[in-house]
Structures are given as C-alpha cells and as structure tokens.
Amino acid sequence: MRTAHRLDRGMVRPLLAALNQHGRYAYRAPEFQVDHVVIGGGVVGLAIAHALAQRWPSKSTYVIERHGQIGQETSSRNSEVIHAGLYYPANTLKARMCLRGRELLYQRMAQWGARTKQVGKLIVGTQDEEAYLARLHAHAASLGPLAPPTELLSGAEARALEPDLAPSIAHALWSPRTGIVSVHELMAHLAQGLEMLPHGETPDAQIVYGTSVVRLDPHEPPRQSSKRGTDASQEGWVVHTRTHDASHTQTDALLARVVVNACGLNAPRVLNALMAGLRMPEAHWVPMYFAKGSYASYRGAGIEHVQHLLYPTPHLGATSRGSRAVHALGTHLTLDLDGHARFGPDLAWLDAPPTVDAEAEDALGYMHDFWETQLAPSGTEAWLDEMHAAICTYLPGVCRANLAPDYAGVRPKLAGPDANVFQDFEVLWHNSRGLGQQAVWQRVLPASEAPGGVLVSLLGIESPGVTSALALAEHVVEGLAARVWGDQDPRGRARRYVNDVGVSQLEGWA
Known part of the structure; x- marks a missing residue:
C-alpha cells in the first residue's frame, strides 16, 4: 500500500497499533x-x-x-446534539454528511415515533466577536440547498431569547435548525x-x-x-x-x-x-490520537430561563488547556430531552504509551486500550474552577458550587493538537x-x-x-x-x- 500523504503528529504521542501486531493469532482458512x-x-x-x-x-x-x-x-459519551452544520468548510465530507445527516435524522426519528427536539442554538460573543459571527453567518448561507438558516442578533435580541446571558454579550448568531436527540x-x-x-x-x-x-x-x-x-x-x-x-x-x-x-x-x-x-x-x-472531553452537570440558579443551546465563540472563555477552534468549540451549554443542563466538553489530549507491550493484549482481543482508564471526568477542583470561569464569560449567574462532574468521552483524532488545520x-x-x-x-x-x-x-x-x-x-x-x-x-x-x-x-x- 502506498502512502499518499502523511499527517503531522504534533507534540502529543500518538498510538501506532494494528490488529494482531505481535502475531498471536495464526491465519486460518475461512469456514x-x-x-x-x-x-x-x-x-x-x-x-x-x-x-x-x-x-x-x-x-x-x-x-x-x-x-x-x-x-x-x-x-454513548457525547453531547447528543443534532448539529446544523455551521462550522465545516464547504464541500468537505464532514460538511456534506452533517447537512444531509441532519435532515435524515429528523425525518427518520419522526417516522419511528422517536424523540428529537429542535431547540435551536445561540452562538454568543462580545463586541470583539462581531466579525467572526458575521463570517459564520455568511458561510452558513453559502452551503447550498441544505444550508442551515441563521440570523445575526444584537446582544439585546439575544438576551430577549435568553435573559440569563451576560451584559457583555453584544452579538449572537441564532441557528434554529440545531436540535437534540437521544442517541440510545x-x-x-x-x-x-x-x-x-x-x-x-x-x-x-x-x-x-x-x-x-x-x-x-x-x-x-x-x-x-x-x-x-x-x-x-x-x-x-x-x-x-x-x-x-x-x-x-x-x-x-x-x-x-x-x-x-x-x-x-x-x-x-x-x-x-x-x-x-x-x-x-x-x-x-x-x-491514532485521542482527545478527552469532560462534562459537568448543573442544577440551580443562573440558567432558570435557558431554553436553547448556548455556545460561546471559540475564543470566548478559552481555558488554559489551549483548545483551538479547529479541535473544539469551547465550553458550551447543552440540554437533554428531559431538560437537564450540562456544560462541556473541554479538551484534553491523551498521550499514548511509548511502546506497545506484546503481553498487553486484553481479554477483548485488542492490545490494551489505554484510553479506557481515562473515562472518568476530570473532576478536580481546579478543573471545576476553570470550567466555571469559562462559563461565566457568558452566563455570570452560574454558581460554582452547583457544578458537578458528569461524564467524559474520548474522540478519535487523526492529527494532534499542533496540526492547526x-x-x-x-x-x-x-x-x-x-x-x-x-x-x-x-x-x-x-x-x-x-x-x-x-x-x-x-x-x-x-x-x-x-x-x-x-x-x-x-x-x-x-x-x-x-x-x-x-x-x-x-x-x-x-x-x-x-x-x-x-x-x-x-x-x-x-
């Protein structure tokens, strides 16, 4: 097999692994x-x-x-969001699959009598984010027949929809086609x-x-x-x-x-x-790169009026982990179909083991999946403090004491954090x-x-x-x-x- 292109590996160690890497399983003629x-x-x-x-x-x-x-x-470890398809470059596979998949998902779940809810999403920013939101609005409109509808709002119009938003929110982009689903x-x-x-x-x-x-x-x-x-x-x-x-x-x-x-x-x-x-x-x-995202649940004051998903612009409330827009969209608020709120995910890159041990093949037939030990949410006081600080840039009434670790997921990545593409x-x-x-x-x-x-x-x-x-x-x-x-x-x-x-x-x- 010829190598058509190589991907930059960045500063995080990837896992290089293959099925039967150490020859434990002999070839058998098919039965x-x-x-x-x-x-x-x-x-x-x-x-x-x-x-x-x-x-x-x-x-x-x-x-x-x-x-x-x-x-x-x-x-089973994600935000359960039906994405409208705002962020992905036009004509990429990710953009095409998201736009088409969004419509198929709403249609099929309705046919099956299963639950979805088109709650809509607000992407919010300060005065400095006006140009970013305008570009995102223009990009969404350029995506063809399945382009997601969007509307640019002032800070006052955004607070009319979501009264708990911070006074510093000066601009927002409204995406009514965003929704939520039960993945299970x-x-x-x-x-x-x-x-x-x-x-x-x-x-x-x-x-x-x-x-x-x-x-x-x-x-x-x-x-x-x-x-x-x-x-x-x-x-x-x-x-x-x-x-x-x-x-x-x-x-x-x-x-x-x-x-x-x-x-x-x-x-x-x-x-x-x-x-x-x-x-x-x-x-x-x-x-093989692995990016962990942890979520926090929230019950209490500061979000009593929230009815929609709330996303900050990628650099509003950025944490010290250095998440980039190309890899993550910031610490956002999502709702499930029962109305419960959660914040996240953050982004933490996992370093793979330096070597793959021939004796580490586990009971499931693969070599040990080191990321399985990372499935608990970060959960430290410092992590909760950092998440709370990021949230307060757009929802200042959220109480730190009411944030609690919820769950974490690991995302498959093909490039490391320094591959800023x-x-x-x-x-x-x-x-x-x-x-x-x-x-x-x-x-x-x-x-x-x-x-x-x-x-x-x-x-x-x-x-x-x-x-x-x-x-x-x-x-x-x-x-x-x-x-x-x-x-x-x-x-x-x-x-x-x-x-x-x-x-x-x-x-x-x-």
Missing part, C-alpha cells in the same frame, strides 16, 4: 462465507448495517461488537431495523456481541471465468474473530465479500494490520485484490479494476458523527451499489458457503 461484516456496533456501524439490511435484505449482514451492548464507546433511542431503532423491515420481511442481519475481530487478511483465490463473466464470489477478506469466553488461540474465520471498518477509536488498527501484513514500517501507519472525515476504500499497489489514503476504488472484496474504513469519525451517521450509511451503501452489488437485491439466490459449510454452522458461530 463460513457472508456478504457483509460491519466491525463496530456504535451509531455509525449500526446505521451502515441498517442501511445494508434495508437495501439488500437477502444478503447476510453481521455486526461484530466486542462489548456486550451497542454503543459503549464514543456513541436512535441506536435502538437502528438495531431493531436489523430484525424486521417496514413491510414485515426479516432481513438476514444480526449483531454478534462479545466478539472481537483480531485479524484481517485479503483472500485472493484464482478467478474462474465462465460465459457469465468472471466469478469473484470467493474474493473478499478473511475476518478472524474471537469470542470473549474462548481461549486466545481459539478463533473463527469468515470470508466476507465486504468489510466495513466502523470501530471508531480502534478503526486505524484494522487498516494498519493490512500495512503490517505488507511489511510497511510503523512510521507510515495511520496514527481542519481535519475531515475519512472514508477509505480498498480492494482485496492487488492491495500492495493501492494507496493507504484511498478515497475511491480504482475504476479500471472490477472489485473483488471491498474494505470500507471510516476514520476520524468524531463530532458531528451522530448527526452524520445516517448520511455516512447512505454514502457507503451508494458506493457499494455502484462498485459491488448493483442496485437490485437478488432475492431468492442461495448464498454460498466455503467448503459447503451451511447456515446451521454459521448461526452457531453468531
């Missing part, structure tokens, strides 16, 4: 064959699996989730869609819990030609899995025509495993055939070659990942329809199994 394997049962993985099952219900779709429940990592309800509906289609048909799809992908290899059998053309049915990826109650040496091997790498914080491990198999040096691997979502496409001639950062499949097995890797899917999830799923499915399956589902066609192993054995694995 079962499936159409789709989705690695990761977070909101993006579930959205993609749901879209695959809806588009091709007769094809087999398996979500492999290492935890015992869905959405246990980034998906969203994931539950996506998971239910794997069990039954709207017209009552049962798709061939399910979630396999407590199982890790521990190795991935391209499968390249000789192509067989016939009058119908080249048969690529045995091409794909050998996905090695380990159930967590099994021994470290006991694995299962699946042949998947399509693998979707949607495992969030661990997604670079999958791609790096392929580079390791090609003996590419670690210096060319995809670096916008980092887009990355959706990379690779073919199982001729892998060594493909670029690492390959955003389209080579048009000149009929695809064998396809690997789709979603990297750096942080905010606005929840808002973008349904659009990312649509993007992936459209790509597979164009390059692999075609638009139609071949209903009634029996699936093939490697070595004539049938459906009963596959169900036993699942």
